[in-house]
Amino acid sequence: MTALDPHLAERLPTTLYPDSEQASIAVARQIAQLISQRAAEQRSCVLGLATGSTPTRLYEELVRLHREEGLSFRHVITFNLDEYFPMPPDSLQSYVRFMHEYLFDHLDIPAAQIHIPDGTIPQERVAEFCQQYEAQIRAAGGIDLQILGIGRTGHIGFNEPGSGANSRTRLITLDHITRTDAASDFYGEENVPRRAITMGVGTILEARQIVLLAWGEGKAAVVKRMVEGEMTDSVPATYLQKHPNVQVVLDQAAGAELTRIKSPWLVGTTLNWQNGTNRRKAVTWLARKLQKPILKLTDQEYNEHGLSELLAESGLAYELNIKVFNELQRTITGWPGGKPNADDSSRPERASPFPKRVLIFSPHPDDDVISMGGTLLRLVDQGHEVHVAYQTSGNIAVFDDEAIRFAEFVADYDEAFRLDEQPAENLYRRVTEFLRNKAPGQVDSEEVQQIKGLIRRGEAKSACRYAGIPDENVHFMDLPFYETGRVRKKPIGEEDIRLTIDLLHKIAPQQIYAAGDLSDPHGTHRVCLAAVFEALHRLKAQHTPWLTDCWLWLYRGAWQEWDIDQIEMAVPLSPQELTRKRRAIFKHQSQKDRPLFPGADQREFWQRAEDRNRTTAQLYDLLGLPEYEALEAFVRWHF
Known part of the structure; x- marks a missing residue:
């Protein structure tokens, strides 16, 4: 067959990179080249900038280029897309604060050349401000290059569904889905502002060049609609198809639903x-x-x-x-640690050694039982030495009233038994006073963070005991990147990697499980996996002996499941095993009924997990394979 254009179904020029790291560096280089070119012409470079988690690595690379390669921003003028309204500039959620923390405070850009919509102006002056913002863009000569992200509703900036192609900078009411997606940053949807000031679609389309970035499986569906769908105001990002100079830059996960990736034979790819x-x-x-x-x-x-x-x-x-039927059939095993004294030539795991030392990395203190609780129980029941490593404390995901309840328990217990000359009542008083006066989104005091971390730790221990894992096999890593007290975390650092290497050396596992759930909207899973990968790469470079006999399996389940063509091991769960898994999840009481940060999926975590496990089993059944109550799925990472 003669290969057709693999981009045949795409209405926008789209480039895929192996990961967001490489994509961000490439776009940063492109911006740097434009800045240098404009400087050589003795002209200002006008950039349109976006906020959110998507461009953060891009901004880090621009800062590096400034510090290490002398890229100057003295003649750069910037205009940000949007800002919540109302929003004080020093608020944790303010885009003014975001841009200064991630970019402006680390550059030589003059303050007068930075423009961000003002979330503090009186409402009666908003329309006038928006007209002035448009005038400032025109006075600067127009935007040379506009950076965009994309929301699940298909919004660019805060141009929600219904925004027209000719819309200008204005005050807009935020869509419910957008507010739900932002809830984690505001510690609850009820704290998310209902309105925002945003550049219009028409304003964005006047930029001479546009680069839209998208990372992760969670963006894959809306990316497909934007790139391959018809133009419609129900997906404002599709209006980019009208622009003569647009680049859509994706990592592999965000491009997973594109025809050339999902079903490349339909566009004639050989x-x-x-x-x-x-x-x-x-x-x-x-x-x-x-x-x-x-x-x-x-x-x-x-x-x-x-x-x-x-x-x-x-x-x-x-x-x-x-x-193909036989290949899929061989992915199914009731022995995730390998079946002893069995022919393993057509099984997903090795028969020996048996039993194995197994290390399960869990980004939060409940991901292990949510995503692979049935497999964890199987591994313990079948006699393996199972260790669980909780990579972060998960302390920000605990409601304030839970912290008060536990501080009150300590105070009441202390009073009842007269254990201390200085009663723990003082602790209770400090905690309740802080939390009663706490503003929405305010960072918890160190004392409150510790209490919340202890709550999550106690729940994790309880779940492990229920599963039969001894206390000495439960490891709390408290990776430093997470411990900011905020939803926004620090980048992965050397200490995170060192702690991971130390634990791996201590256990020397023959089997590792880690979360490959890259669609996690809060990014913690992504960073935790990066720490594991980097630790293993370094250990391999050091020719670590035990690593030659170690396999790594990636699980999902909290946010998304593996596609069936990717699955390399599927562990069946009976109705009784699914009930045991649910009970292990229920040990995490602070996350029960209503998680603090549910993301886009409003179901409880145990419901998500069971539904995904049942859906995987139903898909195997549809394809003619054995019918099970549920299946947990894994993909092997070859290092």
């Missing part, structure tokens, strides 16, 4: 059909599209759906179907 992953992706895609078992797919159906080349290389559909 694939290596001897590659098992490509084969599984195509066959499972066809079976799901036709809603029929793999073994019932026909030659005609392959040909009618763009897979004639696969069929030509593989022979009859019958033979291809059996091959």
Whole structure:
């Protein structure tokens, strides 16, 4: 087959990078080149800037280029997209504060050349301010390059669904989904402002060049609509299709739903059909599209759906179907640590050594049981030496009234038993006084953070005891990047990596589990996985002996599940095992009923986990594989 343009389905120029790190560095270099070019022409460079977690690595790289490579911002003029309204500039959630913390305070840019919508002006003056903002952009000569992110509603800036292509800078009411997504930054949706000042779609489209960034699986669906869908005001980002100079820059996860990635044969991409992953992706895609078992797919159906080349290389559909069916069948195992004294040539895990030393990394103090609780219970029941490492304290995810309740318990216990000459009543008084006067989004005092951390720690210990894991096998790492008391964390640092290396050396595991849930909207999973990867890379470079006999499995479940063509180990759960998993999750009482930071999914974590596990089992059943109550899925990372 002659390869067609793999971008055939795309209405916007789109570039995929292996990860957000490489993508951010590439865009930073592009901006630096533009700044230098304008400086050589003795002209100012006008940048439109965005906020949120997406551009933070980009800004870090710009700061590095300034500090280490002499990139000057003296002749740069900036205009930010938006700001909440009302919003004091010194608030933790203010975009003024965000831009100064991540970028402006580290550059040589003059303060007069920084423009950010003002969240403090009286409402009666907002319309006038917005007109002045537009005038300032025109007076600067227009925006040379505009950086954008994209929200789940398809908004750019705060241009929510319904925003027209000609809209200008204005005050807008935020969509419910946008406010839900912002809830974590404000410690609850009730604290999120209902309005914001934003550049309009028309204002954005007047920039000479636009670069839109998107990272993570959570953005994949809306990215597909933006890049491949029709222009519509229900997805304002699709209006970028009107612009003559747009770049959409994605990591692999954000581009996962694009046709050239999801079903590349539909755009004529020539694939290596001897590659098992490509084969599984195509066959499972066809079976799901036709809603029929793999073994019932026909030659005609392959040909009618763009897979004639696969069929030509593989022979009859019958033979291809059996091959893929068997590959999927072999992913299923009731022995996640390996079955002793068994032929493991067609099993996902090794039979020996048995039992294994198993280390489960859990980003928060409940991700282990939420995402792989059934597998954890199996590993313990089957006699493996199971260790759990809680990478962060999870202290910001505890409601204030829980902290008061525990401080009150300490005070009442102290009074009842007269244990201290200075009663713990003082602790209770300090904690309650602080929390009663605490402003929305204010960072907890160190004392309150410690109490909340102890609450999460106690719950994690309780869940581990329920699962049969001894106390000495439960490790609380408290990685420093997390311990800011804020939703916004520090970048991963050397201490985070050192602590991870030290624990790995101490346990010398033969099997590791880590969270590969990169769609986590708060980024903690992403950073925790990066710490594990970097630690393992360094240990490999040091030729660490035990590492040669160690396998790493990645789990998901809290936010998303693996696609079936990616799954390399599927652990079946019976109804009884699913109930045991739920009970382990229920040990995390502070996260029960209503998590403080639920993200976009309003279900409780145990409900999300069970629904995803059941959905995976139903998909295996649809494809003609054995029917189970639920399945937990894993992908092996080869290092």
